[in-house]
Amino acid sequence: MADKVTIDDVARYANVSRQTVSNVLNSPEVVREETRRRVREAVKALGYRASQAARQMRTGRSRLIAVRIEPAQEDGINGSVFDRFLHGLTESAARAGYRVLLYTADDHDAELATFDDLLGVYEPDAFVLTSTDYGDPRTTWLLEQRIPFVTFGRPWGVPPDQDYPWVDVDGAAGTAMATRHLLDAGHRRIGFLGWPEGSGVGDDRRAGWARALTSAGIDPSELAELDSRTTDGAPEGEAAAHALLDADRPVTGLVCVSDSLALGALQTRRRLSVIGFDDTPVARAVGLASVSQPLAEAAASCVALLIHSLDGGSNDARGRTNADAAERGSADTPSEGPPTHVLLQPSLVPRKSV
Amino acid sequence: MADKVTIDDVARYANVSRQTVSNVLNSPEVVREETRRRVREAVKALGYRASQAARQMRTGRSRLIAVRIEPAQEDGINGSVFDRFLHGLTESAARAGYRVLLYTADDHDAELATFDDLLGVYEPDAFVLTSTDYGDPRTTWLLEQRIPFVTFGRPWGVPPDQDYPWVDVDGAAGTAMATRHLLDAGHRRIGFLGWPEGSGVGDDRRAGWARALTSAGIDPSELAELDSRTTDGAPEGEAAAHALLDADRPVTGLVCVSDSLALGALQTRRRLSVIGFDDTPVARAVGLASVSQPLAEAAASCVALLIHSLDGGSNDARGRTNADAAERGSADTPSEGPPTHVLLQPSLVPRKSV
DNA sequence: TAGTCCGTCTTGAACGATCAAATCCCGAAA
DNA sequence: TTTCGGGATTTGATCGTTCAAGACGGACTA
Numbered sequence A, B: 001m002a003d004k005v006t007i008d009d010v011a012r013y014a015n016v017s018r019q020t021v022s023n024v025l026n027s028p029e030v031v032r033e034e035t036r037r038r039v040r041e042a043v044k045a046l047g048y049r050a051s052q053a054a055r056q057m058r059t060g061r062s063r064l065i066a067v068r069i070e071p072a073q074e075d076g077i078n079g080s081v082f083d084r085f086l087h088g089l090t091e092s093a094a095r096a097g098y099r100v101l102l103y104t105a106d107d108h109d110a111e112l113a114t115f116d117d118l119l120g121v122y123e124p125d126a127f128v129l130t131s132t133d134y135g136d137p138r139t140t141w142l143l144e145q146r147i148p149f150v151t152f153g154r155p156w157g158v159p160p161d162q163d164y165p166w167v168d169v170d171g172a173a174g175t176a177m178a179t180r181h182l183l184d185a186g187h188r189r190i191g192f193l194g195w196p197e198g199s200g201v202g203d204d205r206r207a208g209w210a211r212a213l214t215s216a217g218i219d220p221s222e223l224a225e226l227d228s229r230t231t232d233g234a235p236e237g238e239a240a241a242h243a244l245l246d247a248d249r250p251v252t253g254l255v256c257v258s259d260s261l262a263l264g265a266l267q268t269r270r271r272l273s274v275i276g277f278d279d280t281p282v283a284r285a286v287g288l289a290s291v292s293q294p295l296a297e298a299a300a301s302c303v304a305l306l307i308h309s310l311d312g313g314s315n316d317a318r319g320r321t322n323a324d325a326a327e328r329g330s331a332d333t334p335s336e337g338p339p340t341h342v343l344l345q346p347s348l349v350p351r352k353s354v
Numbered sequence C: 001t002a003g004t005c006c007g008t009c010t011t012g013a014a015c016g017a018t019c020a021a022a023t024c025c026c027g028a029a030a
Numbered sequence D: 001t002t003t004c005g006g007g008a009t010t011t012g013a014t015c016g017t018t019c020a021a022g023a024c025g026g027a028c029t030a
Helices: A007-014 A018-026 A033-046 A052-059 A079-095 A108-121 A137-145 A171-184 A200-215 A220-226 A234-245 A259-266 A281-286 A295-310 B007-014 B018-026 B033-046 B052-059 B079-095 B108-121 B137-145 B171-184 B200-215 B220-226 B234-245 B259-266 B281-286 B295-310
Strands: A064-068 A099-103 A126-130 A149-152 A166-169 A190-194 A227-229 A253-256 A273-277 A289-292 A326-328 A341-344 A347-349 B064-068 B099-103 B126-130 B149-152 B166-169 B190-194 B227-229 B253-256 B273-277 B289-292 B326-328 B341-344 B347-349
Touching: A007 A018, A007 A033, A018 A033, A052 B052, A064 A079, A064 A108, A079 A099, A079 A126, A079 A295, A079 B079, A079 B099, A099 A108, A099 B079, A108 A137, A126 A137, A126 A295, A137 A149, A149 A295, A166 A295, A171 A190, A171 A200, A171 A253, A171 A273, A171 A289, A171 A347, A190 A200, A190 A220, A190 A234, A190 A259, A200 A220, A220 A227, A227 A234, A234 A253, A234 A259, A234 B281, A253 A259, A259 A273, A259 A281, A259 B281, A281 B234, A281 B259, A281 B281, A295 A341, B007 B018, B007 B033, B018 B033, B064 B079, B064 B108, B079 B099, B079 B126, B079 B295, B099 B108, B108 B137, B126 B137, B126 B295, B137 B149, B149 B295, B166 B295, B171 B190, B171 B200, B171 B253, B171 B273, B171 B289, B171 B347, B190 B200, B190 B220, B190 B234, B190 B259, B200 B220, B220 B227, B227 B234, B234 B253, B234 B259, B253 B259, B259 B273, B259 B281, B295 B341
Parallel strands: A064 A099, A064 A126, A126 A149, A149 A166, A166 A341, A190 A227, A190 A253, A253 A273, A273 A289, B064 B099, B064 B126, B126 B149, B149 B166, B166 B341, B190 B227, B190 B253, B253 B273, B273 B289
Antiparallel strands: A099 B099, A289 A347, A326 A341, B289 B347, B326 B341
């Protein structure tokens, strides 16, 4: 393996100084056309790539984005959601010239300690947080330290003065879409299999179902007997589905907050149309219709928001997310404004379960 | 946020020189006890942590381990295996003072290019490769460049002169265990639902099933009619299971090469004991017995092997894997010898499907 | 003709750590 | 008393890059 090619090697080869090479790479506009060409040739000929470590020493920028990898979920089959998000994140980050650094943490306190540690040692430029919850201490801490970050997931119940950039998928729109799909197929008794109250994500998805039913003319008083709350898991879903099927006026369709619960509902083997949420691999495997989150795009949006605050918005076009499909939230000034929010629309994947 | 604490700040605070502080951290044995204590206090008081970038410039070591994150598997429900492995890797690496850097690549060629790119820019100290296949160009390239790496998965069909460290789980032992479990339960007609020939992993798992049946006195000529090959997926598994159940002498038990196929077999709703492979979340969800790979330990072993070749084996005890549970392969000299191989034993998770 | 400006390029310093070599200090040996 | 040895500590140089300031030269102006 040839010895490391440094900027001096390139400079010598192109008959210019270090700084000129550096300028060609970082501020090409200050270098004369002809020189620029010569330097670029030298770079290519020698296979030069700037050492990130040296660059970081001078600029203080590591081009690293830190993400916590969650332990495989004990409670369901939804682990692959994070997996796909992480894959998208790695890909989008790479396109923008960043890399993803992983860390783990068992709880919020451990995570704060890890923040501090990482910042002291590897100095990541930003963090991406997932599964934020009510009163999450992590966002507060990062805001205080003025460390750039984005969350994948809206801030449920965070005081509005603590605003920060986030990306999320409109869960309510997803369940509403699923509900409408069942309505269109002729169903009138459409139940909801959800989590216990208190989960921002879960309550949001329930709201979408309720909204769709109400605007279809279903009497709001009817909703209570169609609604069901249980912890996540296939056995729990099976039990809850049985209860809804054995009621006086049984349901004929079921919108579920997760594929785990939906899988349980399918296992009743009763005559029932079921739609799950997250389009996990198991949904594909068993032919379960499901609401699919645009995870690759969510990841791309996260990167785009980060790049915006890191590079001051002057990033190259390659790293941009498809903004057409994104609904910008609050009426921010497009540039230089307060943090931006991106709410993406999910889609329904119909399969034989409906 | 306080300004960055440098080694000079610590030196001043403890009334020693830079180098002494550095020595306390890297070669404490050359520093006098009393000085060591004073420096350690200063480090704690100021919250000093060595900048990785500066350290890397001098030492050439990045304390980064690069891993490719695989796209969510299109073909099954086994994605979570990689997920859990990655989690374990991150955790074990952190314990040993390393961090995991992610990258993606669509094919082997793209991956080689990414190797080169990463090595030029971020200079990871090592790579962890997963899903290696016949004649994998990546291992050859890394060996040529003398870049440390480990693979999770044995080298199937690699010339013996290209030896390198690997960690794997003994799939044959897993299917043999599953088969014995069914034999013990009184089954005599135990089929195998496997992948088409040509996959190292798949052939190995089939061999374990065959071995267990043969040593239980089943006539080897009987195996052919118990064996079934199909591509991965629940529908494929369902079809194949039906075929085995509708044969002249139907099977009563089924050992499967994956949870996807096993899930399909369960969907036949016939009287049949089924055991899957990988203990994915869906197995837990539907009560499918499955062979479980010790992924956290596999990850720990990967890190241990890497640390061995990176730090010359002189790593601290914290990062060690539990070597008791590991069977060392070939008779290497423990230290300074050729690459080490670790073959781990899976375990059977019995559930209501048996 | 001299002065000013501007575009282009070069030089010196700095980022924060470690390596290699020099220095200091103290006790033992000559 | 001087010399030597060696443990403990310090000093100077270096890794590869970018920042800040300086140098150069031609054009334009006064």
